[in-house]
Amino acid sequence: MSMAMSISDVANKWGFWHLGQFARDSRVNAVRNLYRIFLAQNRKEGRGLRLMRDWLSPDQRERFDKSGYFDVIGCTTGTKYRIHHHAVRTPNVYELDDIGRCKMGICFALAGRLAKGDIMLAQKIALETDEQNALSAANRVPTTRQETE
Amino acid sequence: MATQIVMDYTGDTHHCFNPDDVRALEKAEKRFKELTGRGFTAAVRTGPGEVSKVHSFDPTAEETLFFPRLVGG
Numbered sequence: 001m002s003m004a005m006s007i008s009d010v011a012n013k014w015g016f017w018h019l020g021q022f023a024r025d026s027r028v029n030a031v032r033n034l035y036r037i038f039l040a041q042n043r044k045e046g047r048g049l050r051l052m053r054d055w056l057s058p059d060q061r062e063r064f065d066k067s068g069y070f071d072v073i074g075c076t077t078g079t080k081y082r083i084h085h086h087a088v089r090t091p092n093v094y095e096l097d098d099i100g101r102c103k104m105g106i107c108f109a110l111a112g113r114l115a116k117g118d119i120m121l122a123q124k125i126a127l128e129t130d131e132q133n134a135l136s137a138a139n140r141v142p143t144t145r146q147e148t149e
Numbered sequence: 150m151a152t153q154i155v156m157d158y159t160g161d162t163h164h165c166f167n168p169d170d171v172r173a174l175e176k177a178e179k180r181f182k183e184l185t186g187r188g189f190t191a192a193v194r195t196g197p198g199e200v201s202k203v204h205s206f207d208p209t210a211e212e213t214l215f216f217p218r219l220v221g222g
Contacts, residue, residue: 044160051154051161055214057198091222107222110156111188114217118156122216125192129202137219 048115055121071096072124074131081106081127083120091141093123108138153177155184156216174208181206181213188218 053061060070069084082102084092091105108126109119126134153164164180166173185191185204193210195201203213 044158047160048156055194055198055200060198108219109222111217111220113158114156115160118161118216121214122156122190122219125190125200125202125214125216126219129192129200130190134219137221139221 044115045117048117048119048121050117052117052121052124056124060124070124072127074127075129076131079131083123085116085120092120093127093138094143095140102143105141105143106135106138107141108134151177151210152212153180154212154214155189156214168208178206178208184215189215190218191215 053064056064056070060072064070064085068086069082072081072083073079074081080096080100082094082096084094086092091107093106093108094102095104095106097103108123110122114122123134150165151168153166155162155164164177166177168174168177181191191203192200192214193203193207194212194214200214203210207213
């Protein structure tokens with residue numbers, strides 16, 4: 001039995017009756033998927049996320065990849081803040097207490113319509129380098145949000 | 150090559166320049182002053198995940214990031 005026959009047999013067994021069409025469809029789908037990934041990574045939001053990940057510490061990056069948020073320490077008070085990626089919920093920054101519970105929501109962003117990753121990176125830099133200025137621009141809102149480490 | 154990264158509505162714009170080229174350096178300094186004059190914050194990386202704000206143009210910085218002013222949400 002030749003190799004081509006074997007492949008045909010397997011393909012037929014799994015319902016691929018027209019091998020030529022199957023091969024063409026596979027190639028087209030592969031190219032289409034690559035194009036889709038390329039576009040997603042190079043759109044505004046994709047570039048913003050890539051830039052943010054690039055500027056995070058290894059620990060922050062690992063936490064973000066795993067959980068969709070990362071923690072920063074305020075440069076003046078030593079307070080821990082959690083910056084979330086979620087797009088709908090407001091605020092996306094929370095002040096945490098000593099045992100990691102949310103104490104307060106911190107609402108601040110950047111002037112203009114920017115990508116989510118860009119906003120999160122600016123929030124990190126602002127809290128880590130100029131906490132008081134960031135807090136003075138922010139609105140603080142009580143929260144009942146439950147956080148887990 | 151050094152890079153100035155400006156966050157804007159298109160995502161982020163990268164301006165690459167040769168720091169050994171005097172004219173390119175002048176152009177980068179002009180861009181720095183123009184952006185900070187418009188309220189942008191400039192920051193440079195000082196280590197993995199470590200960032201420092203800068204208030205004047207640093208010709209030795211490999212990467213400078215600019216983001217618009219903060220506003221309350």
